[in-house]
Structure formats: C-alpha cells, structure tokens
Amino acid sequence: MAREKGPRYTCPMISQIAPQFFTMDIPRTLAYYKDKLDFKCVGTWLDPPVYAIVARDRHAIHFRCAEPPTANPDKYADELLDAYLLVEDADALYTEFAAKGTEFTRDLADTPWGSREFVVKDCDGRLLAFGSNS
Numbered sequence: 001m002a003r004e005k006g007p008r009y010t011c012p013m014i015s016q017i018a019p020q021f022f023t024m025d026i027p028r029t030l031a032y033y034k035d036k037l038d039f040k041c042v043g044t045w046l047d048p049p050v051y052a053i054v055a056r057d058r059h060a061i062h063f064r065c066a067e068p069p070t071a072n073p074d075k076y077a078d079e080l081l082d083a084y085l086l087v088e089d090a091d092a093l094y095t096e097f098a099a100k101g102t103e104f105t106r107d108l109a110d111t112p113w114g115s116r117e118f119v120v121k122d123c124d125g126r127l128l129a130f131g132s133n134s
Helices: 026-035 090-099
Strands: 020-023 040-045 051-056 059-065 083-086 104-110 115-121 127-133
Touching (some): 026 040, 026 059, 090 104, 090 115, 090 127
Parallel strands (some): 020 059, 083 127
Antiparallel strands (some): 040 051, 051 059, 104 115, 115 127
16 A cells, blocks of 8 residues: 655754743842853843843753742652753763752762753752753
8 A cells, every 4th residue: 555645744843942930039040040050141131130041051041030839848859840951961060060069959860760860959949950861
C-alpha cells in the first residue's frame, strides 16, 4: 500500500523559553542573581523597577514586581521545583555557587534517573534545580 503524500508542514522551532518569576523587591532579586548565581542584568523597566531580565549563557529569567502566589506549605519537603536548568557541568557550577555562599536544599549528587544535579533556594524561596547528564 502506497503512502499518500500530502502537504509538508513545518513547525517553527522554539529557540528559548524564559520563565517569569514574581518578586516583591526587584533590586534585591537582581543582586542575588548577580552575586550568587552570576547572572547579568539585561535591563530594568521604570524607576523604581517593576520588571527586569537577567541572563547567563544566552538564557534569560524575567522578574515582575508582584505579590507572589500563596506558598504551598509542602514546597520544600516535596521539593516542588520552580525551574530546572540543564547545564553542561553540574560539578563545576556547584563549586562556583558554593564558593559564593549560595543556599542549597539538595547537594550535588547522582540521581536514579541518570543525571547529576543539585537544588538552590533563591532569595525569594524559589527552588532551582541544576543538572547535567551523567
């Protein structure tokens, strides 16, 4: 049986996704991401700022000044992540962050699912996992 040939559809590729996090204090958040995670500020909007973007290695995180959603009381016990960042070398990044006094909620380790990862708690209580393929 011959396959019927129809029109070829191409799907545009997504080249990047940027999470948008809420924060009550943009300057404090920018300082944390610069000092602890080595992100650079791409820009802020208004004075005092109500929106900001930071980036590292061509990947961005957006911050909006707003009340954060009500926290889940089990967030940390259940490790409910806010973002997962795939990195080339989890060991090197862990060492870099540890030298800056970054707070970890899970230390660097191999996982049963085949990655090497750790989890950071940022200045607003978000959980960011950083992992590389083992």
